[in-house]
Amino acid sequence: MSGSLTSQPAPLLRVEGLCQYFKTQDGRTVHAVEALTFDIKRGHTVGLVGESGSGKTTAGRAILRLLEPTAGQVFFNGTDVLSLPSKEMKRYRQKMQIIFQDPFSSLNPRMRVSQIIGEALNTAGYPKGEARKARVEELLQRVGLQAEHADRYPHEFSGGQRQRIGIARAIAVEPDFIVADESVSALDVSVQAQVLNLLGELQRSLGLTLLFIAHDLTVVEYLCDEVVVMYLGRVMERGPCREVYARPRHPYTQALLSAAPVPDPTRKKQRIVLRGDIPSPISPPSGCVFRTRCPYATALCAADVPAEQHVSDEHWVSCVRLHELNLQEQGRHDNAYQ
Numbered sequence: 001m002s003g004s005l006t007s008q009p010a011p012l013l014r015v016e017g018l019c020q021y022f023k024t025q026d027g028r029t030v031h032a033v034e035a036l037t038f039d040i041k042r043g044h045t046v047g048l049v050g051e052s053g054s055g056k057t058t059a060g061r062a063i064l065r066l067l068e069p070t071a072g073q074v075f076f077n078g079t080d081v082l083s084l085p086s087k088e089m090k091r092y093r094q095k096m097q098i099i100f101q102d103p104f105s106s107l108n109p110r111m112r113v114s115q116i117i118g119e120a121l122n123t124a125g126y127p128k129g130e131a132r133k134a135r136v137e138e139l140l141q142r143v144g145l146q147a148e149h150a151d152r153y154p155h156e157f158s159g160g161q162r163q164r165i166g167i168a169r170a171i172a173v174e175p176d177f178i179v180a181d182e183s184v185s186a187l188d189v190s191v192q193a194q195v196l197n198l199l200g201e202l203q204r205s206l207g208l209t210l211l212f213i214a215h216d217l218t219v220v221e222y223l224c225d226e227v228v229v230m231y232l233g234r235v236m237e238r239g240p241c242r243e244v245y246a247r248p249r250h251p252y253t254q255a256l257l258s259a260a261p262v263p264d265p266t267r268k269k270q271r272i273v274l275r276g277d278i279p280s281p282i283s284p285p286s287g288c289v290f291r292t293r294c295p296y297a298t299a300l301c302a303a304d305v306p307a308e309q310h311v312s313d314e315h316w317v318s319c320v321r322l323h324e325l326n327l328q329e330q331g332r333h334d335n336a337y338q
Ligand SMILES: Nc1ncnc2c1ncn2[C@@H]1O[C@H](COP(=O)(O)OP(=O)(O)OP(=O)(O)O)[C@@H](O)[C@H]1O
Pocket: 022, 023, 024, 030, 031, 032, 050, 051, 052, 053, 054, 055, 056, 057, 058, 059, 215, 281
């Protein structure tokens, strides 16, 4: 969205070495998020992508401290929010909001829209009375609904309208940062596009910083400045969308992009089909977690967890064979022109 900006704003959010484990009933450990590191510049939108089970939702919730992370730090405007006592955290909660995945279960069915949004205004200490009523109406109009919708219950709305109510609730407290968790996936394509446009418009006009959690790579390319690609709890590749989409360097990103539909049918591409299923996060593979499905894996990949390698600008890739694979690609390319 703001990818065309030439100046580089400072990060509003920095996630460092974030780990979120869960214990199963039989005492085993689920490594849902492992050593997650990335940042989001103020006013930027970052897309978090990966297959189902890669840890995206857990990461979003851990960042907002809706879960208590196992390890790591989350700096919001320079403050490590994970180490804040709960009283101080309350103040930060207002600045960091979430739009939930499912517009059907995230709104209390027994509350009118005015109460749902009013509840958010309560937590922000907004005064009651006429001013609040006016604020609710203003928020509804801001998200493309009407003032009279304030008296209705969630079941009286369509999926797209409910999503808009969720967005109004999130922006009611004037946050700086919003996690939007697949906020459009439950909707049909045209409604999805309208909600995406609304999010984009609000991001620009309110100067919001967004973490957009999604399966759909096309949506991320459309909406986001940077992308973080996760697999089995770990980051495989991250960087500016224009760079990662044009030159994906990690075999997993290449496979994901090869499976995404291309809007332009003349841009033909070969689909990379990954073998096997995603392993269990209870016993992730040693070394590179992607190696059991990677077409290029060698014994080297099982040895150590690959360190992130700097490719260009702010483009990082976690693959020990990165340079070797790139040389091979280069060789193929050169041969093709001989
Ligand atoms: N409370 C929990 N207890 C145990 N395991 C959990 C818990 N929450 C998530 N997990 C596991 O953590 C892993 C990551 O789940 P998560 O929902 O974060 O992935 P995701 O990438 O958001 O998937 P999806 O795209 O399907 O929403 C999964 O294996 C999931 O089963």
